[in-house]
Amino acid sequence: MTISENVPLTNYSTMHLGGSAAYLCEVTTRMEILEALTWAQQRTLPVIMIGTGSNIIWRDEGFAGLVIVNKILRFELFKEDETNTYLTIGAGEPWDSVVARSVQAGLSGIEALSLIPGTAGATPIQNVGAYGQDISQTLVTVEAFDTQVGDFVTLPASDCGFGYRTSRFKTTDRGRFYISGLSLHLSALSPTPPFYPAVSEYLSQHGINAPSSATVREAVVAIRSAKLPDPSVVNNTGSFFANPVISGGQLAQLQADHDTLIPHWSNDDGSVKLAAAWLIEQAGFKDYHDAETGMGTWPAQPLVLVNEHANSTASLLAFKQKIVTAVQAKFNLTLEQEPELLPLK
Numbered sequence: 283m284t285i286s287e288n289v290p291l292t293n294y295s296t297m298h299l300g301g302s303a304a305y306l307c308e309v310t311t312r313m314e315i316l317e318a319l320t321w322a323q324q325r326t327l328p329v330i331m332i333g334t335g336s337n338i339i340w341r342d343e344g345f346a347g348l349v350i351v352n353k354i355l356r357f358e359l360f361k362e363d364e365t366n367t368y369l370t371i372g373a374g375e376p377w378d379s380v381v382a383r384s385v386q387a388g389l390s391g392i393e394a395l396s397l398i399p400g401t402a403g404a405t406p407i408q409n410v411g412a413y414g415q416d417i418s419q420t421l422v423t424v425e426a427f428d429t430q431v432g433d434f435v436t437l438p439a440s441d442c443g444f445g446y447r448t449s450r451f452k453t454t455d456r457g458r459f460y461i462s463g464l465s466l467h468l469s470a471l472s473p474t475p476p477f478y479p480a481v482s483e484y485l486s487q488h489g490i491n492a493p494s495s496a497t498v499r500e501a502v503v504a505i506r507s508a509k510l511p512d513p514s515v516v517n518n519t520g521s522f523f524a525n526p527v528i529s530g531g532q533l534a535q536l537q538a539d540h541d542t543l544i545p546h547w548s549n550d551d552g553s554v555k556l557a558a559a560w561l562i563e564q565a566g567f568k569d570y571h572d573a574e575t576g577m578g579t580w581p582a583q584p585l586v587l588v589n590e591h592a593n594s595t596a597s598l599l600a601f602k603q604k605i606v607t608a609v610q611a612k613f614n615l616t617l618e619q620e621p622e623l624l625p626l627k
């Protein structure tokens with residue numbers, strides 16, 4: 283394992299902005315995680331473990347510690363019976379290849395999570411989700427180095443504090459665990475409806491009456507490809523803002539104030555989730571290209587901020603603030619940033 287010094291972090295975030303890391307290394311085994319952590323501990327350096335940086339914005343001042351890039355690979359299927367299969371994966375496995383391989387094996391459970399960038403090990407952090415599925419639905423255990431215990435532990439999904447795009451890894455126990463692997467419970471049965479509306483529409487348009495995990499994956503890949511930029515080509519970190527959750531009463535008031543129907547989804551607890559993309563569009567940022575900051579919004583999805591020619595995270599944050607201020611002025615709602623600004627302060 284090589285530890286490099288003074289490494290620009292621009293290539294460790296798909297937004298391609300930010301300063302340098304004092305130290306950076308890649309790990310391919312659990313033993314290398316231990317080695318890297320011991321090395322940092324001996325020098326009392328802070329540590330951040332990352333995957334591919336598709337949900338990270340690095341600060342311009344960089345990180346005065348050790349960045350550990352998780353590259354641990356493993357993909358092992360264990361068939362329990364005709365229906366149930368367990369999949370053990372290394373944290374550094376590219377997530378979409380995990381989905382593709384499980385679908386190829388005729389398994390269902392994660393097909394709607396197709397084409398989400400990043401590594402398998404990052405999926406529990408924000409309980410990655412899309413098109414009606416999230417990782418908490420199939421996750422059995424997370425294997426991680428627990429800095430409080432000083433050893434590797436196995437956490438059952440019920441101990442991960444999962445919620446909508448959140449978990450204990452990003453809230454109460456932030457920075458405590460370095461994830462080395464996951465196990466998932468997949469099924470040999472075909473996925474069953476109801477499917478997410480856009481997926482249903484695709485399936486019926488294509489005459490697919492008995493969907494398999496492969497055809498649901500095909501639908502999700504087609505829908506996502508039409509709407510979202512490929513982070514290996516266009517500098518972005520996906521949805522930049524979370525969809526705001528408000529009460530039913532607040533929604534009624536907003537609709538009355540603006541004399542319009544506001545797109546939303548109803549939650550089981552009576553609250554409603556608004557489409558941040560719609561709010562941004564209404565605030566005047568559809569297909570927007572900001573010469574001042576070098577940032578823009580993706581034409582097919584204004585929730586995605588794109589680094590067109592920005593040269594600092596400060597520029598990105600200035601552009602973000604323009605959007606937040608405009609949405610606040612129009613709807614009195616504060617949009618919350620989804621990708622993490624690292625290091626945390």
Ligand SMILES: Cc1cc2nc3c(=O)[nH]c(=O)nc-3n(C[C@H](O)[C@H](O)[C@H](O)COP(=O)(O)OP(=O)(O)OC[C@H]3O[C@@H](n4cnc5c(N)ncnc54)[C@H](O)[C@@H]3O)c2cc1C
Pocket residue numbers: 296330331332333334335336337338352373398399400401402403404405407408409410411412459460461462510511512513518519520521622
């Ligand atoms: C175009 C695009 C579309 C996207 N669509 C979706 C979507 O539909 N749904 C969704 O939920 N997300 C989506 N994302 C966000 C992103 O893909 C996910 O959050 C993904 O899980 C991040 O993986 P990563 O390996 O790049 O993590 P990174 O960005 O490298 O890290 C993210 C966070 O996880 C931590 N972390 C990463 N790996 C480990 C580990 N092994 N152990 C401990 N901590 C770790 C990091 O410290 C950081 O806090 C999208 C992003 C892009 C660019």
